[in-house]
Amino acid sequence: xxxxxxxxxxxxxxxxxxxxxxxxxxxxxxxxxxxxxxxxxxxxxxxxxxxxxxxxxxxxxxxxxxxxxxxxxxxxxxxxx
Numbered sequence: 024x025x026x027x028x029x030x031x032x033x034x035x036x037x038x039x040x041x042x043x044x045x046x047x048x049x050x051x052x053x054x055x056x057x058x059x060x061x062x063x064x065x066x067x068x069x070x071x072x073x074x075x076x077x078x079x080x081x082x083x084x085x086x087x088x089x090x091x092x093x094x095x096x097x098x099x100x101x102x103x104x
Contacts, residue, residue, distance in 0.1 A: 028054075039073050045080060045102050053101035057094065064090040 024032070031054065035046035046069075057065060068076055068091065078084040079095050086092040 034069050037073050037076075039077060042073055042077055042080075045098060049098045049101040051101075053097045057097065060090050061094050061097070064088075064094045067091065068094060 028050065031050045032047055035043065035050055037043055037046070054062070054065070068079070071079075075084065079086055079091075080098055086095050
């Protein structure tokens with residue numbers, strides 16, 4: 024695993040198992056398809072408190088901008104069976 028990917032996997036370890044699984048799965052299956060802006064938005068998501076981030080992913084809250092919304096949708100798609 025390259026250093027950037029290892030760092031992302033580590034940053035995806037959260038206080039909630041649900042987020043660990045969603046975020047680490049996304050890094051494995053969907054992160055490479057993000058644009059530079061998408062990667063920046065993903066980094067922003069990783070700075071959010073767990074409950075706020077989970078609310079975005081579950082659709083209980085709205086993302087602040089269209090790029091963040093795109094990344095949240097990509098996380099959801101990566102989690103789909």
